[in-house]
Amino acid sequence: MDGIDESERSHADDGDISRERLLLIANNTPLLVAFVGADGRYQFNNDTYNKWFGLHAPDLRGKEVKEVIGEAAYLTIQHHLEAALAGNIVTYDMMVQYANAGRRFVRTTLVPEKDATGAVLGFMLFVSDDSNLHDAQAQITSAYNRLLLTSEIGRAVRSSADPQEIIETTTAALGEALNADRCYYVTYDLQRGDSFVGPEWRRNGVSSVAGTHRISDFSPNRNPAYFLGQTNVIEDAFLLADSDVSKKLGVRAVIRAPIQQDGQTTALVVAMATEARIWTEQEVALVETTASQTRGAVEAAHARQRERAILRDVLASVTGGKLNLVFDRTELPTPVGQRVDTSMSLTPTEGLRGLRHLARQAALHAGHSDERQNDLITAASEAGMNAIVHAGGGDAWVQLTEKGMVQIWIEDHGKGIATMDLPRAALARGYSTQGTLGHGIKMMLETSDRVYLLTGSNGTTVVLEQEREAPIPAWL
Structure with missing residues (x-):
């Protein structure tokens, strides 16, 4: 009576049920699912996507991708989005700094949708948040690399009776392992107010900081806990008060692991020259372990030198x-x-x-x-x-x-x-x-x-x- 026969009504009902089922599945999957039109604006987002960015569906729909994910994230993945709008299926794994959602390691697939003529209407976007798995893998890799490094340093220092060679081996291996700009030892004379930097390893093109400096000139030295034996971690020394000397020396992001011996403080330092850096717990632990390991090796080397000197004198005498x-x-x-x-x-x-x-x-x-x-x-x-x-x-x-x-x-x-x-x-x-x-x-x-x-x-x-x-x- 309404102009639609029973067959057509059945097909229409089936279509509604299929759409509802697809929407139910999309909203209950842990994946982020969205459709972005050819104009670069969102046409659909599932609930996971909305929750990830802290937005409601009406607030998200119609917005440009850049507005939602942030400028930094957009610049990181822009070439992938452009490839999908050009009609290519794209898959990528990378760390992305999202607005609101923060820094995430994602696996993303972009699948373009085309009309009968082959024109691209937009693309489906599927994102898996693998941050926890990536972090776990990174921690395992870091622990393994730390074990390799400590073993490498251990072999080097055990085979050497020269304290200077041990220290030079330590600084080079640690600096390379942490991809730092500098790695050096600094010894403090608290009575005279001086600090002496050396030996020093540094990357090509990075100026030397070896030599004697006034302790009071370097603003991070005003941390009393550091001189009492506590590791000092600085993400950006350029933001501290009186940072002129830090900028002059090119010592910006720093880990300093102090070594207390015979009333004297010597620290193993890893530093970035001009870039700020967020140091991980594993990196801090590696510097501390290396400092402790090197101290023991240097003490043993000095003892071996004394023993060998005595032996040399005895053999010459007899x-x-x-x-x-x-x-x-x-x-x-x-x-x-x-x-x-x-x-x-x-x-x-x-x-x-x-x-x-x-x-x-x-x-x-x-x-x-x-x-x-x-x-x-x-x-x-x-x-x-x-x-x-x-x-x-x-x-x-x-x-x-x-x-x-x-x-x-x-x-x-x-x-x-x-x-x-x-x-x-x-x-x-x-x-x-x-x-x-x-x-x-x-x-x-x-x-x-x-x-x-x-x-x-x-x-x-x-x-x-x-x-x-x-x-x-x-x-x-």
């Missing part, structure tokens, strides 16, 4: 100055005179006979007696054999001066000699363990005038010296 234990290549004697022939390789099958021949020729040319020639050959044989036996081989060469002194250099790349074994290896005939010079060092001391020994995890260098005439014993 050997009448013949054994010179050195800890750095700069402490080895300078190669003197002319090199006799070229350097040779020492292997289990060759090289040792050639070394003996060069030693004899050099001693003969220098005017050494037959006895001293034989002694030098014995010392060279022992040093060469030990390089072969304990390090698999090495390199050797001979130097000769006009005044009749012969130097024999033997270098290997083995595991070095254990420091604790040196006294017995040097003084006890026949003593030998894996990784020591065995009884050879005893023989070298008896048949050469001086032995210089540099040993460590990267290998061992032995330098034998013999004069034309035997030197007068030190005790005479």
Whole structure:
């Protein structure tokens, strides 16, 4: 009677039910669902979308995307929106700073809708808020990277007996890991009111802040808790009162982890030069862990240096100055005179006979007696054999001066000699363990005038010296 037959009425009812079902589904999904027309204005939003931005549907409909999500977010995703309006299906994952909704990590898909002619009418927008999952993954990744970094620093500092090298390793590794502009140590002299910056790592193009500064000039130093041992975290020092020095130095966002030792405060500092930065709890914890780890390593290195210095003095004393234990290549004697022939390789099958021949020729040319020639050959044989036996081989060469002194250099790349074994290896005939010079060092001391020994995890260098005439014993 109303001009609509039963079939048409049934189809119309089905359409209404389908739309209601779609709307019910859209409003109850955790996804943000919207339709944006070709004019860049919202035509539909589900309840999740409305709640996300704190708006009611009537307030949101008809607004431009930029009005709702904010200028910063719009600039971040603008090229994706333009691609969708050009007719492309777009998917992206990124961190976006939304107005009202805040900083969110989202997975977004844009699906364009076209008419029969292919013209784009707009696009459907589906957004999944993966912020919690992203944060959890970031925390796991950060914890893993922190473990890798502390392990890397730990390996580096354990293999070094040089406190300066340990500190330089720490600053470079930490600065790189946190993608900072600077990483340095600062030591405070509270009585004089000075702070000394160094060692310092910095990125290329970032000016140095190394040197002495007045504590009172730097406004963050007015934090008393910091000097009492509390980590100091600053997101933007340029906003603090009297920030002129901060700006001059280019120290803006800062983490400072103080280290209290013997009444003195030294801090490990990570800083950004010109950018503010929100430091995460994981980043702060990493700086604190590294500071504590480095302090222990430096203290251990100082203790090892003292022990080795004592050992060096003892060995020099009991050997009448013949054994010179050195800890750095700069402490080895300078190669003197002319090199006799070229350097040779020492292997289990060759090289040792050639070394003996060069030693004899050099001693003969220098005017050494037959006895001293034989002694030098014995010392060279022992040093060469030990390089072969304990390090698999090495390199050797001979130097000769006009005044009749012969130097024999033997270098290997083995595991070095254990420091604790040196006294017995040097003084006890026949003593030998894996990784020591065995009884050879005893023989070298008896048949050469001086032995210089540099040993460590990267290998061992032995330098034998013999004069034309035997030197007068030190005790005479």
